[in-house]
Amino acid sequence: MGAQRILVLGGGFAGLWTALGAARQLDQLGLGPDAVEVLLVNRDAFHAIRVRNYEPDLTPLRVPLEMVLAPAGVRWLVGEVGGIDPTARTVTVHTPVGAQELTYDRLVIALGSELRRPQVPGLAAHGFDVDTYGGAFRLAGHLEALGECPDGPGRFTAVVVGAGLTGIEAACELPDRLQAVRERAGLAGPGRVVLVDHNPRVGSDMGDGARPVIEEALASLGVECRLGVRVVSLDGSEIRFDSGEVMATETVVWCAGMRASPLAAGCGVPTDAFGRLPVDADLRVEGLSGVFAAGDSARLTLEDGHTTVMSCQHGRPMGRFAGHNAVCDLVGLPLLPLRIDWYTTILDLGPWGALYTEGWDRRVVATGEAAKRSKRLINGQRIYPPLNGDRAAILAAAAPVIQRPPPLEPQEGQP
Numbered sequence: 001m002g003a004q005r006i007l008v009l010g011g012g013f014a015g016l017w018t019a020l021g022a023a024r025q026l027d028q029l030g031l032g033p034d035a036v037e038v039l040l041v042n043r044d045a046f047h048a049i050r051v052r053n054y055e056p057d058l059t060p061l062r063v064p065l066e067m068v069l070a071p072a073g074v075r076w077l078v079g080e081v082g083g084i085d086p087t088a089r090t091v092t093v094h095t096p097v098g099a100q101e102l103t104y105d106r107l108v109i110a111l112g113s114e115l116r117r118p119q120v121p122g123l124a125a126h127g128f129d130v131d132t133y134g135g136a137f138r139l140a141g142h143l144e145a146l147g148e149c150p151d152g153p154g155r156f157t158a159v160v161v162g163a164g165l166t167g168i169e170a171a172c173e174l175p176d177r178l179q180a181v182r183e184r185a186g187l188a189g190p191g192r193v194v195l196v197d198h199n200p201r202v203g204s205d206m207g208d209g210a211r212p213v214i215e216e217a218l219a220s221l222g223v224e225c226r227l228g229v230r231v232v233s234l235d236g237s238e239i240r241f242d243s244g245e246v247m248a249t250e251t252v253v254w255c256a257g258m259r260a261s262p263l264a265a266g267c268g269v270p271t272d273a274f275g276r277l278p279v280d281a282d283l284r285v286e287g288l289s290g291v292f293a294a295g296d297s298a299r300l301t302l303e304d305g306h307t308t309v310m311s312c313q314h315g316r317p318m319g320r321f322a323g324h325n326a327v328c329d330l331v332g333l334p335l336l337p338l339r340i341d342w343y344t345t346i347l348d349l350g351p352w353g354a355l356y357t358e359g360w361d362r363r364v365v366a367t368g369e370a371a372k373r374s375k376r377l378i379n380g381q382r383i384y385p386p387l388n389g390d391r392a393a394i395l396a397a398a399a400p401v402i403q404r405p406p407p408l409e410p411q412e413g414q415p
Contacts, residue, residue: 003033003034004036004105005103006106006327007041009084010297011048012047016069018323019323020323020397022326023323024396024399031327033073041077042079046133048062048132049063050133051383054130058137063384063387067387071389079095079100081093083263086268086289086291089105090102108322108323109285109292109298110315110319111260112296112297113261113296114258114261115131115258122233127234129255143158146181154237156191156192157191157250158252160253162257168347169347169348172352174253175193175221175350178193193222195225196241198230201227202215202227209357209363210347214349214355217350229245258274258296264293264297274299281337285298292326300318302339317338320399348372354375356375356408370408374406374407
């Protein structure tokens, strides 16, 4: 009889840590790949640090899967998941050399989320995004090329659609990015950045305490806002709003809304409004035998009644527990329930600094440079796996524990 297989779909924050969590538990039990194989499927050969796609420097945003998975004894396959059949316990994967049908004994769905792209005329042809590394790379190339483009009224005007967290972070970086392009082209003065949302306020979910901080940062950076309006169309030179306003722009960055991978909805289990699969505290998909889900593909109701959010803050621990529990379920050991008793939001506000809030009510605990130090720690260190090839360090980092919130230094004038 051959080895049993734990199949992990997706190599993002949840998927990578699922595979490593499973490898760690197998190592703890003394089970090698001849007994249980951990196989991860991802669309490319990289673990993407997706939450940093709004940053101007994309260099550190892709970690080769080989660098982390090989020392841990995890196999990986590059391909697009085409379909999941929980009844037959098979997954179809389209690889560069053709379609493969993979069998599994335990499955973890960690396919992440994607940007919602409504049927707005011109969006598919002329819109940019920071949803993926490819999208961020394309935007960076477009911005750089503006310096060589013929002059026009919208040449150095960038419109960011969606004033949620991703849109705010993207908008706060764009003034400096546009100015750098202008300077290289020998032009003085700044570009123009406009943040657009159908809601009447920016950061509509951030609460009354946090919102003034965001508004102050946007104003300080010269970011204009168009709120309470919807995009009617765009054509590469103009964008039109339902208010009747027409704005000249050659750069529209779409950041309006997320949904789970549509593949999750094909498993035969009802999903929520975001397309997420319901899971219990052990990360098992409700109604499916032998199937777990983690990260943006899953909705876990926490003890306080809130549900997990689509972020690496929840995706990483969900992955660690899902991998651990997939092994335990396979070999007949008790599973570990995931309990998360804290929540923070740390929003990058570009050169202005950052905003650090605690709790679901987004209580402000730090702003400016103090919050920015925490954001740099998160983006540059905490969300990365060990990159030194040390098997012991990689497996230790995959333990099913909940990291505490990042440290916060007192602001000036505070104890």
